[in-house]
Amino acid sequence: MNALNLNDINYIRELVRRHTAIVLEPDKAYLIETRLTPLAQQTGFASLQELIAALRRNAGHDLLTRVLEAITTHETSFFRDIHPFETLKTQVLPDLMARRQPGQTLTVWCAACSSGQEPFSVAMLLHEHFPTLVRGRLRVIATDLSSTILARAREGLYSQIEINRGLPAALLTKYFDKQGLRWQLKPDIRRMVEFQQGNLAEPWPLLPPMDIVFMRNVLIYFGLETKKSILSKVRGILKPDGYLFLGTSETTLNLDAAFEPISMGKTLCYRLRSVR
Numbered sequence: 001m002n003a004l005n006l007n008d009i010n011y012i013r014e015l016v017r018r019h020t021a022i023v024l025e026p027d028k029a030y031l032i033e034t035r036l037t038p039l040a041q042q043t044g045f046a047s048l049q050e051l052i053a054a055l056r057r058n059a060g061h062d063l064l065t066r067v068l069e070a071i072t073t074h075e076t077s078f079f080r081d082i083h084p085f086e087t088l089k090t091q092v093l094p095d096l097m098a099r100r101q102p103g104q105t106l107t108v109w110c111a112a113c114s115s116g117q118e119p120f121s122v123a124m125l126l127h128e129h130f131p132t133l134v135r136g137r138l139r140v141i142a143t144d145l146s147s148t149i150l151a152r153a154r155e156g157l158y159s160q161i162e163i164n165r166g167l168p169a170a171l172l173t174k175y176f177d178k179q180g181l182r183w184q185l186k187p188d189i190r191r192m193v194e195f196q197q198g199n200l201a202e203p204w205p206l207l208p209p210m211d212i213v214f215m216r217n218v219l220i221y222f223g224l225e226t227k228k229s230i231l232s233k234v235r236g237i238l239k240p241d242g243y244l245f246l247g248t249s250e251t252t253l254n255l256d257a258a259f260e261p262i263s264m265g266k267t268l269c270y271r272l273r274s275v276r
C-alpha cells in the first residue's frame with residue numbers, strides 16, 4: 001500500500017480535531033495509517049486512500065464514526081494507576097462523608113470513561129468499603145464521546161485479558177459472572193453507573209454539581225485552548241470542596257490557576273483554591 005500524502009494526512013487530522021478535539025501532532029501521523037488501514041480492509045475499500053476519498057465525498061455518517069472510533073485511543077484498565085483509588089478510599093471519601101449532611105447526594109463523575117473499567121472500579125470500591133453510601137444517595141455518572149465504547153461499557157462484559165489488567169482476584173469472584181470465555185459484572189454493580197454520551201469539547205449536557213471528578217488520560221489528547229476551556233467548565237461543576245483526579249501525565253498547572261495540586265498519599269489531587 002502506498003504511503004499517505006500530506007494532503008490526506010492533514011485532511012484526517014483536521015477531521016479528527018473538528019469532531020473530537022483530539023490533536024494528532026505531526027509525529028503521531030503514523031497512527032492514521034496504522035489504525036485506519038485495518039478499517040479500510042474491513043469496510044471493503046481497496047486502499048486507505050480510497051477510504052479517505054469516500055470520507056471526502058461525505059460517504060455517510062457511519063464511515064465517519066468508524067474512522068473516529070478507530071483513531072481514538074480507548075486504553076484503560078481496572079484500578080488504573082491504583083494510587084488514586086487508594087486515596088479515594090482512605091482520604092477523599094472519608095473527608096467528603098464527614099462534610100456532607102446525611103441524606104445529601106454524593107456525586108462522582110468519570111469523564112471519558114472508555115469501556116467502563118474506571119467507573120466500575122469506583123463502583124466496586126464504594127460497594128466494598130462504603131456500603132452506607134451505596135444504600136443511600138449516591139450517583140456515579142460516566143460519560144464518553146464514543147457511543148460504541150459506551151455500549152460496551154453498559155454491558156460490563158470483559159475478556160480474560162481485560163480482567164487480568166488490574167482487577168484483584170477477590171473482586172472478580174465477588175462481582176463477576178462467567179459468560180463463556182468472558183466475565184460480566186453483576187447487575188448490582190452495573191446499575192450503580194449511569195452512562196451518558198458527551199463530547200467534553202462541546203457544550204456539556206446538564207450535569208449535577210460534582211463531589212469527585214475523574215478526568216484521566218483524556219486532556220492529554222487536546223490542544224492548549226481546549227484543555228483550558230474544559231478545566232474552566234470543570235471548575236464550574238465541581239463543588240467548592242470537591243476533588244479532581246487527572247491522569248499521571250496531566251496537570252492543571254499553566255492551564256487553570258484556580259486549581260491547586262495537592263499531594264495525597266501517592267497521588268496528586270486537584271482542588272479549588274478558594275474555599276474549604
Ligand SMILES: C[S@@+](CC[C@H](N)C(=O)[O-])C[C@H]1O[C@@H](n2cnc3c(N)ncnc32)[C@H](O)[C@@H]1O
Nearest residue numbers: 020074075076112114144145146199200216217
Ligand atoms: C485513553 S481513554 C481513558 C479512559 C479512562 N479515563 C482511563 O484513564 O483509563 C480516553 C477516552 O477519551 C474519550 N474521548 C476522546 N475525546 C473525547 C471528547 N472530546 N469528549 C469525551 N470523551 C473523549 C475516548 O473515546 C476514550 O474512551
